[in-house]
Amino acid sequence: MEMGGSISHGAVVAREYGIPAVVGVAGAIEHIQDGQLLRVDGSTGTIVLLEDEAKPEQLQSL
Numbered sequence: 001m002e003m004g005g006s007i008s009h010g011a012v013v014a015r016e017y018g019i020p021a022v023v024g025v026a027g028a029i030e031h032i033q034d035g036q037l038l039r040v041d042g043s044t045g046t047i048v049l050l051e052d053e054a055k056p057e058q059l060q061s062l
Contacts, residue, residue, distance in 0.1 A: 002026065002028040002029055005024060006023065022046070031049070
């Protein structure tokens, strides 16, 4: 999620469903397009665009 924090609605719902979530990712809308595959690591707060996996670029939460 581009906006929000650890107690935002999206983060709380993700915890309830046991799915990884990363909040506070500045510029997420500019970098992530519909249909792209992502690897989300909620423990480290990183998102890797799988199409760009050969590139070292990662999006990180603030």
